Amino acid sequence: MKILTFYLIMISALTAEPVKLWPGLAPGEKAARDEKVVKKGDGIKRISEVTQPTLEVYHAKKEKATGAAVLVCPGGGYNILAIDHEGTELCRWLSDNGITGVLLKYRVPRRKNQEKHEAPLQDAQRAMTMIRFNAKAWGIDPEKIGVMGFSAGGHLAATLMGDPRRDYPDEEKYKSVSSRPDFGILIYPAYLQKGKSNTELAPELNFTKDSQPVFIAVAKNDPYYPSSALLNTKLKELGASVETHVFETGGHGFGMATKRGSPEAKTWPDLCLQWMKKQGVLK
Template identity: 35%
Template sequence: MPMIDRRTLLAGSLVGAALSSATMAQGAGPAFPLPAGFERFPIWPGKAPGGEHVTVQEQEMLRQLGSSTDDTAFSHVTTPTLTLLRPARPNGAAMLLIPGGGYTRVAIGKEGYAIARRFAEAGYACFSLVYRMPADGWAAGAEAPLQDAQRALRIVRALGHKEKFDPERVGVMGFSAGGHLAAWLTSRTPRESYAPVDASDREPIKAAIAAYMYPVIQMEGPFVHAGSRTQLLGANPSPERMRVYSLEHDVSADTPPVFLAHALNDAAVPPENSLAMLAALRAKGVTAECHLFENGNHGFGLAPAPAAPAPWPDLFLNFAKRHGL
């Protein structure tokens, strides 16, 4: 009974047998060591779906020159993973973090490890997702990252009992292009993007709350982030295709409460992306809170003052607590 075996593996020992970050799944040699306290494991029981014609090789590198060794980014992801940080004092809830990177890479150090530490301090079990890139030749094309996000959310929920949090108290937070993926995952009526592979896929694609941080939302119009659109949809997508992937359209009335934050001086992903999403959420009667900061530029993450805007993690935590997370 393979489904039962895989469920047992997932719920009983998947995290305990987490992959060492010093070994790439494709045998590509040593990568950067995981920061202390983190564990990493693959989200698919075998190879990720639809990779028959994928030839890219996964890489982990410093996010920028001068970054510390735990400020890294993954490109050409072939083995999607979750990286878990357990809280010292659990509050019974979890967060799925989806870092950004323009759909060309996943900046796990800045918008994974650092954010996970902050929210683990508040009691959340934190899972950071490294997802596949849409232009790397996967059969699913643009939906390859959505497959990973849906699978990751289901795995997080399935691990609730083992990791001592309520599966109904899982939040999703995405940053930049990861904000697009988080909104895609949580703001539309769930649609199966892959064939089930084990019993964890019986879990609903459902989050208790969602947060879109300086998100890419629009794939059409004057405020689009052209780099993300090109990676997701190609150089010359049709108007119909751009509309389909512009997430201010087709928002579900069942979207969980949403927290948005954006800097008004963001020159990379204009704040009109968050404003368009806020308007769409309000039109559907979805509970939402939106913070627009004077400064911060794009990708402010946990930048220290005075570069950072107001302490958005505290604003988010207050929002989360009000809505039961």
């Protein structure tokens, strides 16, 4: 019996119950649909048809808890979510390192007659607001809440960093709570450029000299590498805080680089932890 109890405790520590972001239908949604789950030969779990977005909280291990938290935004071109490869695995890694990981399952695929990021941004803003609102109960420092995004999720994270406006009806308890993250971690982000421009950022990105600190990791042989290079240049021109790591190889979509990517790309998690220490997020 004791062994079974211990086993159940360990399992519960590694899992998280989904919490709905919206009390009813999400803004603009007309009906809830069943999600679709697809696994291809690469073993990556992909989900689509998300109409009821959620967050899942992976609390930091008590003996290592730092008070920091990170909202994790998986990628997938705003059409699917690589929910484990760029989500669950990262939340567990964060938890192991004393950081509360919060997995965001945002709405996909792209909605007709909307910008690709419009509905996901609403979900990200609501998630960030909920994390900060519940910070005390969840053992989180409300001034140490960051966002991490991969590929399209990197674009979502970058957009969230610079857009404090909320274009949806807010519940009274959330109205005075900021949805602005305190730092951003962008891993092979996509869609940061204005169209095919190599000199202009996408108009939805609103960075200034006072923007939050940014960490970027990307491979040079990633087709979206120019996006990261441009953002790095623009942030430095503004005088904002940015640290960028460019790997010679690794391609796109390597996640934690345990199954794909390159040995060089596999170093980004440790580099990220070091950066968070330099920013004062971790001790």
